[in-house]
Amino acid sequence: MGTALVYDDEMTKYKLLWVDPVCELEVPERLQVSHQALVRSGLAGRCVPVPVREATDEEVLLVHSAEYLEGVKKTPFMDLEDLMAFTQQYGDVYFHPNIYHCAKLAIGATLQLVDRVMTGKVRNGMALVRPPGHHSQTSQANGFCVFNNVAIAAQYAKKHHGAKRVLIVDWDIHHGQGIQYCFEDDPSVLYFSWHRYEHQSFWPNLRESDFDSVGSGKGAGFNINVPWNQVGMGNSDYLAVFFHVLLPVAYEFGPDLVLISAGFDSAIGDPEGHMCATPDIFAHLTHLLMNLAGGKVCAVLEGGYNLTSLAQSVCQTVQTLLGDPPPHPANLGGPCESALESVHSARSVHKKYWSCLQHAGEPSTKTCRPAQQDGPQGPQSNGGGEAQKEAIAWPEPLQRVAPSVRTALVLPDAVPCADGCERFSPAEGPDSMATAGLRKHFLKESEDGVNVKLLYNITALVGKMEKNEVWHCLPFPFVPSYVLCVCSKHLHINFNHTLTYGCGDTVGLMQAALGLLLPLGYQYAPGLVLLVRPPGCRAREDLWLQLTGLLQGLAAGHTLVLVQENETASVGITASCLLGNAAPSLGSLAAPGPEDVESFERLRLRLQTDWPLLQTTETW
Ligand SMILES: NCCCNCCCCCS
Numbered sequence: 188m189g190t191a192l193v194y195d196d197e198m199t200k201y202k203l204l205w206v207d208p209v210c211e212l213e214v215p216e217r218l219q220v221s222h223q224a225l226v227r228s229g230l231a232g233r234c235v236p237v238p239v240r241e242a243t244d245e246e247v248l249l250v251h252s253a254e255y256l257e258g259v260k261k262t263p264f265m266d267l268e269d270l271m272a273f274t275q276q277y278g279d280v281y282f283h284p285n286i287y288h289c290a291k292l293a294i295g296a297t298l299q300l301v302d303r304v305m306t307g308k309v310r311n312g313m314a315l316v317r318p319p320g321h322h323s324q325t326s327q328a329n330g331f332c333v334f335n336n337v338a339i340a341a342q343y344a345k346k347h348h349g350a351k352r353v354l355i356v357d358w359d360i361h362h363g364q365g366i367q368y369c370f371e372d373d374p375s376v377l378y379f380s381w382h383r384y385e386h387q388s389f390w391p392n393l394r395e396s397d398f399d400s401v402g403s404g405k406g407a408g409f410n411i412n413v414p415w416n417q418v419g420m421g422n423s424d425y426l427a428v429f430f431h432v433l434l435p436v437a438y439e440f441g442p443d444l445v446l447i448s449a450g451f452d453s454a455i456g457d458p459e460g461h462m463c464a465t466p467d468i469f470a471h472l473t474h475l476l477m478n479l480a481g482g483k484v485c486a487v488l489e490g491g492y493n494l495t496s497l498a499q500s501v502c503q504t505v506q507t508l509l510g511d512p513p514p515h516p517a518n519l520g521g522p523c524e525s526a527l528e529s530v531h532s533a534r535s536v537h538k539k540y541w542s543c544l545q546h547a548g549e550p551s552t553k554t555c556r557p558a559q560q561d562g563p564q565g566p567q568s569n570g571g572g573e574a575q576k577e578a579i580a581w582p583e584p585l586q587r588v589a590p591s592v593r594t595a596l597v598l599p600d601a602v603p604c605a606d607g608c609e610r611f612s613p614a615e616g617p618d619s620m621a622t623a624g625l626r627k628h629f630l631k632e633s634e635d636g637v638n639v640k641l642l643y644n645i646t647a648l649v650g651k652m653e654k655n656e657v658w659h660c661l662p663f664p665f666v667p668s669y670v671l672c673v674c675s676k677h678l679h680i681n682f683n684h685t686l687t688y689g690c691g692d693t694v695g696l697m698q699a700a701l702g703l704l705l706p707l708g709y710q711y712a713p714g715l716v717l718l719v720r721p722p723g724c725r726a727r728e729d730l731w732l733q734l735t736g737l738l739q740g741l742a743a744g745h746t747l748v749l750v751q752e753n754e755t756a757s758v759g760i761t762a763s764c765l766l767g768n769a770a771p772s773l774g775s776l777a778a779p780g781p782e783d784v785e786s787f788e789r790l791r792l793r794l795q796t797d798w799p800l801l802q803t804t805e806t807w
């Protein structure tokens with residue numbers, strides 16, 4: 188199944204007709220540069236093009252009031268004076284004779300995407316739209332938004348596709364208050380948003396954007412706000428929130444659809460965000476969501492006002508939706524103190540609603556630490572609207588070149604090759620340092636009779652992966668069961684980092700994968716991931732497929748999965764996972780067993796000093 192791309196340049200045909208320094212950022216070029224970047228990189232050509240359509244009144248009314256819709260309907264016939272007057276009643280937004288048409292196309296594009304994903308015509312996709320939507324509310328436009336595209340899409344998916352649980356991930360740098368208000372008391376829609384907040388001093392300056400707005404009534408626990416109280420947040424801060432707040436809850440929630448309010452003003456260089464996360468991080472954020480909901484992920488453009496980082500981030504997102512493994516994550520350290528405070532606050536206020544957070548600490552009674560002079564990544568201009576003094580530069584994301592063979596299988600002749608894969612012939616070609624290292628190690632082990640021929644094949648495969656000729660492979664059969672990460676600097680297998688972690692059940696393993704293995708792996712930055720399925724894991728096939736999917740975020744996707752002799756049946760589904768197809772949904776996860784929680788916490792606390800991406804609370 189493919190990846191849909193929904194775009195129409197009609198949505199570039201409105202713009203600001205008067206002087207307004209707040210709104211001048213929201214320009215038609217935002218959509219043009221994003222689409223052109225997708226075309227030039229060849230990514231658009233790999234997507235399934237899906238036409239836009241206008242939303243019907245009924246679809247607009249899923250979220251907005253009739254009187255608001257009636258008012259907006261009049262704007263195409265207004266002259267400049269009336270348009271300015273009409274605009275005055277709302278905040279930080281502008282109208283144009285063609286914006287009503289474009290706003291209906293933005294909803295229609297989003298719903299076209301939802302239709303194709305929910306009916307299985309495509310696996311996932313992206314809608315490149317403007318005007319954005321996440322700030323607009325029942326009866327008002329706000330923050331460049333006229334209709335709430337993503338909120339309407341969630342209601343539409345429930346009503347027309349029987350979606351029971353919809354997860355909305357809003358990674359835009361502004362709080363999508365319009366979405367929060369829409370689902371405040373609705374437990375069928377889990378809304379997650381991080382946003383620049385600076386203790387309510389950043390727009391839209393709302394008290395209800397803070398971490399203690401958790402939803403109300405039956406919706407309590409289904410609204411998660413992670414406020415950024417400093418600018419300069421980077422890749423490690425974003426990943427820490429995914430590993431320790433969003434993903435554990437998302438897997439417990441078990442959505443049947445994921446909508447991403449994909450705003451890229453949270454990327455480096457953005458005049459609104461003032462953050463430092465690089466465009467490649469959106470490849471990882473997208474990847475980490477792609478095994479939820481059986482892979483049904485719809486990304487919908489919201490903000491993003493630096494045309495360079497916007498275009499690069501859109502490409503990173505779409506290339507990952509297409510199934511290409513993300514690049515090696517760049518310069519990961521631990522999250523900064525301010526980010527840790529935000530992570531801790533969100534976890535502690537939600538521990539009563541989500542069993543995966545049951546061991547989170549209590550809300551910190553500490554007053555917030557005196558603000559550092561500089562943001563975590565050095566000096567940033569501190570004003571919301573201040574123009575950045577020095578132009579921010581960052582390296583262009585590296586080309587993510589797809590090797591000729593994506594997944595190779597080393598199988599006994601009797602076992603049929605899974606479709607889409609290549610059967611790998613035994614080792615040939617000169618030993619690289621890497622394969623020599625592996626060979627030396629494995630041969631040392633060969634006293635206990637492990638299949639030496641197989642080992643040669645494995646080491647040859649590693650050599651091919653190292654030369655990026657093959658991404659994944661599935662040599663088979665194999666005996667021992669341990670997972671080891673092979674570091675990327677030079678190949679040494681450092682068993683100090685072998686992490687043995689016994690789990691009672693699937694839930695415990697899944698939470699350990701999210702809160703321990705992934706942060707550790709991302710920080711360790713291995714050159715190769717060797718995933719060995721222990722005997723008898725057929726019983727947890729879906730869990731192992733989740734792990735196989737998630738771990739492809741490491742080592743630029745170079746994954747070696749070793750399968751037991753008696754598990755021929757799992758070769759096909761494992762190969763499918765290595766080919767980029769989503770793992771089957773786990774559904775909603777139950778509570779992890781207390782003993783699992785105990786051992787998980789003990790291990791995390793022991794390791795977090797050396798591996799700061801494991802931290803979930805501030806260290807002071
Ligand atoms: N000082 C007021 C700044 C208002 N900025 C509005 C930004 C809307 C972003 C939509 S993603």
Ligand SMILES: [Zn+2]
Binds near residue numbers: 359360361489491
């Ligand atoms: Zn925004």
